[in-house]
Amino acid sequence: xxxxxxxxxxxxxxxxxxxxxxxxxxxxxxxxxxxxxxxxxxxxxxxxxxxxxxxxxxxxxxxxxxxxxxxxxxxxxxxxxxxxxxxxxxxxxxxxxxxxxxxxxxxxxxxxxxxxxxxxxxxxxxxxxxxxxxxxxxxxxxxxxxxxxxxxxxxxxxxxxxxxxxxxxxxxxxxxxxxxxxxxxxxxxxxxxx
Amino acid sequence: xxxxxxxxxxxxxxxxxxxxxxxxxxxxxxxxxxxxxxxxxxxxxxxxxxxxxxxxxxxxxxxxxxxxxxxxxxxxxxxxxxxxxxxxxxxxxxxxxxxxxxxxxxxxxxxxxxxxxxxxxxxxxxxxxxxxxxxxxxxxxxxxxxxxxxxxxxxxxxxxxxxxxxxxxxxxxxxxxxxxxxxxxxxxxxxxxx
Numbered sequence: 001x002x003x004x005x006x007x008x009x010x011x012x013x014x015x016x017x018x019x020x021x022x023x024x025x026x027x028x029x030x031x032x033x034x035x036x037x038x039x040x041x042x043x044x045x046x047x048x049x050x051x052x053x054x055x056x057x058x059x060x061x062x063x064x065x066x067x068x069x070x071x072x073x074x075x076x077x078x079x080x081x082x083x084x085x086x087x088x089x090x091x092x093x094x095x096x097x098x099x100x101x102x103x104x105x106x107x108x109x110x111x112x113x114x115x116x117x118x119x120x121x122x123x124x125x126x127x128x129x130x131x132x133x134x135x136x137x138x139x140x141x142x143x144x145x146x147x148x149x150x151x152x153x154x155x156x157x158x159x160x161x162x163x164x165x166x167x168x169x170x171x172x173x174x175x176x177x178x179x180x181x182x183x184x185x186x187x188x189x190x191x192x193x194x
Numbered sequence: 195x196x197x198x199x200x201x202x203x204x205x206x207x208x209x210x211x212x213x214x215x216x217x218x219x220x221x222x223x224x225x226x227x228x229x230x231x232x233x234x235x236x237x238x239x240x241x242x243x244x245x246x247x248x249x250x251x252x253x254x255x256x257x258x259x260x261x262x263x264x265x266x267x268x269x270x271x272x273x274x275x276x277x278x279x280x281x282x283x284x285x286x287x288x289x290x291x292x293x294x295x296x297x298x299x300x301x302x303x304x305x306x307x308x309x310x311x312x313x314x315x316x317x318x319x320x321x322x323x324x325x326x327x328x329x330x331x332x333x334x335x336x337x338x339x340x341x342x343x344x345x346x347x348x349x350x351x352x353x354x355x356x357x358x359x360x361x362x363x364x365x366x367x368x369x370x371x372x373x374x375x376x377x378x379x380x381x382x383x384x385x386x387x388x
Binding site: 005006007008009010011012013014015016017018069151153154155 | 204206208213
């Protein structure tokens with residue numbers, strides 16, 4: 001493994017009631033987070049391929065952890081998202097190198113499919129920084145019931161020379177979705193959008 | 195007494211491999227179980243509330259069992275525990291105190307008779323409030339390597355008329371524990387202290 005992982009954290013959320021209405025079955029989502037050493041902290045490095053390779057291995061590890069927490073096969077996942085927070089001695093481009101070039105392929109391999117763009121966010125910040133991981137349906141980005149976000153936070157990360165990398169997976173959309181738009185049963189699944 | 199209505203459950207599992215020192219062969223694992231429930235006493239002073247402690251017992255057991263499951267389904271690997279509560283703004287701190295008995299009972303029940311008092315903390319707060327839940331060794335409070343704490347919180351809880359309940363368990367000492375004191379190997383196990 002190329003990534004030097006200090007810590008892994010898995011968050012699992014289950015909503016059973018909202019505004020006094022039972023949610024049955026509950027909506028569920030999981031986020032898996034890795035806190036890794038930033039090999040390029042404190043200096044400008046032109047070639048970021050090491051971080052791209054780290055992104056590839058974390059794509060597989062974190063997606064597997066997330067679906068394991070949900071207790072579902074990858075094919076039952078409905079939406080996904082990814083995010084990274086770079087500690088103060090790193091640059092935003094380090095997050096981009098992890099998230100964008102190579103992380104997506106293993107995520108899609110674990111989930112069986114995933115025609116849609118994996119929505120993402122990134123930032124630089126200190127310990128306890130909040131990551132809001134955007135969520136969208138994995139096969140059709142326009143499915144309105146699945147636009148969402150999941151907050152994760154670790155009080156002791158990222159340290160200055162670390163990067164926090166997160167992948168979120170759900171088995172459902174928002175608990176009381178009712179603002180119309182494309183629904184999941186209307187997905188054509190050809191272009192990743194509709 | 196009123197029924198216990200759960201809006202949301204959250205589970206967080208951390209695996210800590212190192213914190214700047216040698217990488218541990220067996221990572222320290224720490225798990226958090228959170229439940230957001232309606233506060234049946236919100237918005238008014240109710241004199242007799244203690245019956246609600248019995249109502250909370252099944253939820254406590256569910257949460258304690260979920261912690262054991264999250265840490266590998268073997269109660270004997272658990273070495274530390276703690277509990278806490280955050281009461282929404284329309285409640286009082288005394289409502290948080292309702293968690294002492296059912297929370298502690300539940301963890302002892304699933305661990306098969308842990309001896310130490312369950313370290314705890316509580317506060318009144320709004321959505322997103324963070325709580326540092328204290329952790330001690332589950333059989334001897336004075337074991338210095340196991341003094342720890344884990345920060346918990348949920349972005350959208352507790353609402354004013356809710357209570358956020360927390361149970362935590364860990365599988366070992368701090369990852370680089372080295373400040374002396376009573377060791378886990380020296381526990382007499384008679385009084386829950388040493």
